[in-house]
Amino acid sequence: MGLVLALAGLLASACTAGPGADRVSVIASWTGSEGEAFGKVLRAFKDETGIQVDYQGTRAVDQVLASDVRRGTAPDVAVLPNPGSLAAHIRQGQVRPLDDVLGEQARGSFGRQWQNLLKLGTANLYAVPVKADVKSVIWYNRASLPGPAPRSLAELGALSTSLIAAGATPWCLGMGAPPTSGWPGTDWIEDILLHTAGPEAYRQWSAGTLPWTSAPVREAWKAWGNLVTVPGAVRGGTAAALLTDFGDAGKGLFTTPQGCALEHQLSFIMGPYQAVRRPDGGGPRPGADFDFFRFPGANVSEVSADLAGMFHDTPAARRLMVFLTSDKAQRIWPGIPGGSTFSASRTVDPGVYGDAVSRKVAATLTSDPQQCFDASDLMPATMTGAFYRAVLEYLNDPGQLETLLSRLENVRGGIPPGEWLDVPCGQ
Structure with a gap:
């Protein structure tokens, strides 16, 4: 317990x-x-x-x-x-x-x-x-990010592709967080949906009125898959991501040679970053060694x-x-x-x-x-747990997306309307 x-x-x-x-x-x-x-x-x-x-x-x-x-x-x-x-x-x-x-x-x-x-x-x-x-941020090592920060999801995908082409690994990714392993992946999907479909669709989804099989939700999953499931996109591959603790994944930003270039993670991660120790005994310094850029797209943030x-x-x-x-x-x-x-x-x-x-x-x-x-923090516990598990299964086999979405939709349909929480985005 x-x-x-x-x-x-x-x-x-x-x-x-x-x-x-x-x-x-x-x-x-x-x-x-x-x-x-x-x-x-x-x-x-x-x-x-x-x-x-x-x-x-x-x-x-x-x-x-x-x-x-x-x-x-x-x-x-x-x-x-x-x-x-x-x-x-x-x-x-x-x-x-x-x-x-x-x-x-x-x-x-x-x-x-x-x-x-x-x-x-x-x-x-x-x-x-x-x-x-804040969850709508992407962290990077200041010495290794080429060019300006992406302004759209398409530009983020182009940056990821260019890093792979240059022989680098774009993404630090870890799903481990027992007993809630998978939540770092739910954060990804939530951010993509929020910044592509908009706050109202995001609200409907978190409140249980937008189906998991709907186009906006499906496209958010696919967009995440296009970023992290292609060969060379994730340090150690998706199999390693399933076994890596979320607090350890970003350490690759500071290894020599660098293990990965970018990490989508909430602002709390600054603490684990600064706890990394290099051979000289020092640790990464915010601003001097690492920084973040906003998740590309509309000026809206996912928070917890x-x-x-x-x-x-x-x-x-x-x-x-x-x-x-x-x-x-x-x-x-x-x-x-x-x-x-x-x-x-x-x-x-x-x-x-x-x-x-x-x-x-x-x-x-x-x-x-x-x-x-955070949408999964608002959903009923049964739905949240199913979401976490589906993320892990998707990383293990992206080809089963339709099956996973249908399963999640079945879970949604079995939850009484009174158990959903309808919280519009604050503005």
Whole structure:
């Protein structure tokens, strides 16, 4: 079920409270160094309010939360990496709306596009983004990208073809992410669909009203296949991609000779990049050694976020939700060197980010005119799981695409309409 980390020891010195002091319980997916980083946010809350925080970190946050809800022991606040999971709890009446909790100043921290996303398809505000990521980016080693960044999917394909012709390998690609292996491929297909068919078709697809066998969806799969399944396109071939952990795939950007030239990956990957060590002991530096260009096409971005929802309406839980929207809270984690963590708050001073590449990511999150949540994060869990598996099967045998799409369409048809989440792209 994953590793469970209670931050009692981590928070003990800062969170000692007297008898009868207020307490708030929190669950999230962060353990290890991520748990320690979130612990700094919670310590700042304790220092400001005197409220004791009981934190549980577990990689199986969905399962643990579902079990706690069934037993009637849900935490006061849950931070979930999947908007679809939080929305399921909203539909069951387990999450409290935040409209009368967050004042205008707190709500104003996030632009209109984020405020619309955080309603999760309802008329009310239900979530606060603790941290966020941009997914519509392609990373490259600054020393090896020939010419300007592609402006269209056709130009991206031409760049990939030219790299193969020159004897280079265009794509770093890794599908491994147990127990959710395959999601890096779903990100690819989502981005292609978003930038070719447009935000409205993307919304219909993520909401379960656009068939998997429709032309826009089929063409997105084919476009991805044309990029990564041709001989020489992927480091080690697609067989290697199926076995490579997503966090290791991009290391090929920094090997000598270079193992691959480009990687489509969310902004979080900056952390693993900077952790790579070369023979001289140094690591790749953002801006100097690596950078990104926007996914080519329309000016729209696919984003993801870890969202906090309030399960119990208590004074302490309310104060925590307000604190999480504050400039003080939103800049703590991004301010940790090498943390590769970003805020969607437009009030956070860009100077908190230590390099120009991170500032570009933050600017994308706070100022893009249109942003769409990761589609597979919005879909019902059954659909998402089938999507992950289909990506792996497609890479193993691209010739079975029609069979895979028909199978995915059958899964879609078996899911009740009420389980789908309709979240228009924020703008």
